[in-house]
Amino acid sequence: MTVYAIIGGTGLTQLEGLTLKDSLPLDTPYGAPSASIQCGDYAGREVLFLARHGHPHRFPPHQVNYRANLWALKQAGAEAVLAVNAVGGIHAAMGSGHLCVPHQIIDYTWGREHTYFEGDIDHVTHIDFSHPYDETLRQRLIGALCELGLPHSSHGVYAATQGPRLETVAEIARLERDGCDIVGMTGMPEAALARELELPYACLSLVVNPAAGKSSGIITMEEIEQALHEGIGKVRDVLARVLAG
Numbered sequence: 247m248t249v250y251a252i253i254g255g256t257g258l259t260q261l262e263g264l265t266l267k268d269s270l271p272l273d274t275p276y277g278a279p280s281a282s283i284q285c286g287d288y289a290g291r292e293v294l295f296l297a298r299h300g301h302p303h304r305f306p307p308h309q310v311n312y313r314a315n316l317w318a319l320k321q322a323g324a325e326a327v328l329a330v331n332a333v334g335g336i337h338a339a340m341g342s343g344h345l346c347v348p349h350q351i352i353d354y355t356w357g358r359e360h361t362y363f364e365g366d367i368d369h370v371t372h373i374d375f376s377h378p379y380d381e382t383l384r385q386r387l388i389g390a391l392c393e394l395g396l397p398h399s400s401h402g403v404y405a406a407t408q409g410p411r412l413e414t415v416a417e418i419a420r421l422e423r424d425g426c427d428i429v430g431m432t433g434m435p436e437a438a439l440a441r442e443l444e445l446p447y448a449c450l451s452l453v454v455n456p457a458a459g460k461s462s463g464i465i466t467m468e469e470i471e472q473a474l475h476e477g478i479g480k481v482r483d484v485l486a487r488v489l490a491g
């Protein structure tokens with residue numbers, strides 16, 4: 247059976263229901279991952295769990311050691327990665343609480359350690375990234391969302407922004423013109439690093455606020471926390487359904 251790794255984002259620093267067997271404080275050639283990797287049984291199968299921002303939440307999106315995280319998961323035996331992220335909604339369909347399984351991503355981040363191919367390497371590898379998410383994994387997520395009867399979008403373009411600040415109204419208007427549907431700060435370089443390690447990767451995005459300019463007011467942390475609080479149970483249900491399948 248495929249060993250799944252779950253990367254939990256904001257609001258998902260622990261996987262409730264995980265029967266913990268081991269906690270691996272792995273070090274990697276790229277430094278330490280955000281937290282120890284929790285290994286255990288979840289929904290009847292072996293699962294690895296990593297809190298992207300640390301546990302407790304310590305690393306903002308631009309300071310997450312994405313390379314160490316993916317490397318450590320691979321070392322721990324991960325064969326596929328399901329990533330969870332909180333996002334802002336750009337498209338009108340992406341209201342707070344909505345779930346989206348993106349099919350494309352545009353990378354607007356900068357200055358992050360974004361590749362394993364650097365330094366003294368004997369070959370330069372240009373990975374194919376035409377379709378950044380693994381279609382089989384995406385379909386598993388979509389299947390679980392359908393079985394649970396949860397409203398969702400089975401496609402969406404994820405805009406990965408640098409953060410930690412939220413965007414301006416003009417920036418969101420530009421992302422919309424670029425064809426982006428949701429915006430978050432953790433989608434990249436995570437997806438590309440997984441591809442470099444040949445780890446199938448897909449993500450489940452929970453909309454926690456209308457993006458800048460998409461509502462009449464400003465964006466508050468309170469509304470984000472409230473939406474996370476209300477939505478994270480659905481995320482857990484979807485993950486459990488995928489893993490049980």
Ligand code: HPA
Pocket residue numbers: 332333334335407412413429430431454455456457458
């Ligand atoms: N923008 C970027 N990242 C986010 C947002 C947003 O509006 N909401 C949650 N993560």
